[in-house]
Amino acid sequence: MWFQGSLLDGGTDRAEVGPLGAQVERVELSRGAWIDLRYGWLQGADALFETLQSEVPWRAERREMYERVVDVPRLLCHYGAHDPLPDPALERCRDALNDHYAEELGEPFVTAGLCYYRDGRDSVAWHGDRIGRGRSEDTMVAILSLGEHRKLSLRPAGGGEQIGYTLGHGDLIVMGGSCQRTWEHAILKTAKPAGPRISVQFRPRGVL
Numbered sequence: 001m002w003f004q005g006s007l008l009d010g011g012t013d014r015a016e017v018g019p020l021g022a023q024v025e026r027v028e029l030s031r032g033a034w035i036d037l038r039y040g041w042l043q044g045a046d047a048l049f050e051t052l053q054s055e056v057p058w059r060a061e062r063r064e065m066y067e068r069v070v071d072v073p074r075l076l077c078h079y080g081a082h083d084p085l086p087d088p089a090l091e092r093c094r095d096a097l098n099d100h101y102a103e104e105l106g107e108p109f110v111t112a113g114l115c116y117y118r119d120g121r122d123s124v125a126w127h128g129d130r131i132g133r134g135r136s137e138d139t140m141v142a143i144l145s146l147g148e149h150r151k152l153s154l155r156p157a158g159g160g161e162q163i164g165y166t167l168g169h170g171d172l173i174v175m176g177g178s179c180q181r182t183w184e185h186a187i188l189k190t191a192k193p194a195g196p197r198i199s200v201q202f203r204p205r206g207v208l
């Protein structure tokens with residue numbers, strides 16, 4: 001459970017954004033897709049998790065996804081480009097991502113989508129973030145994971161071997177290149193006891 005890990009992160013209330021750079025591990029997938037992994041990116045994030053859990057106006061939704069309307073088995077809150085983020089630590093995360101990826105991405109991350117997975121029954125089904133520009137253009141989606149560890153599963157769109165990365169409290173994964181249109185990702189339900197997890201997805205303008 002994530003709170004066991006939290007005993008190890010020093011108990012500080014101020015979440016600290018670690019360096020990107022040499023600590024980021026890039027994994028090339030097929031067809032021009034890649035992911036970057038930076039485990040333990042945000043240290044001391046317990047208070048951040050609690051603030052987000054209690055203060056974000058979480059909503060249950062139904063959503064059109066890939067030309068279908070589907071139930072959303074998790075709670076959501078979306079912050080647009082000009083909306084203040086719910087905690088200054090998230091502003092620091094976005095700034096750090098923008099410093100690191102500015103050149104490669106060619107534009108800033110501006111929006112933040114937050115998902116709240118209450119337990120192992122909450123999930124996100126297989127999809128690419130391709131309602132917007134991700135349908136036709138290379139882009140990046142950076143995801144900060146907080147709370148309970150859950151597996152982000154990935155598979156090539158149209159079939160192929162599935163891979164997965166277990167993301168824990170403070171870990172960062174960035175999906176890049178063609179990942180949103182040539183691959184799909186999911187947080188699958190788990191039968192194992194799972195506490196709450198919050199993910200924060202930073203995206204450029206027009207990517208959703």
Ligand SMILES: O=C(O)CCC(=O)C(=O)O
Nearest residue numbers: 115124129143152187199
């Ligand atoms: O929670 C996650 O890590 C993934 C969320 C996701 O894929 C999405 O909201 O598009």
Ligand SMILES: [Fe+2]
Nearest residue numbers: 127128129185
């Ligand atoms: Fe997604």
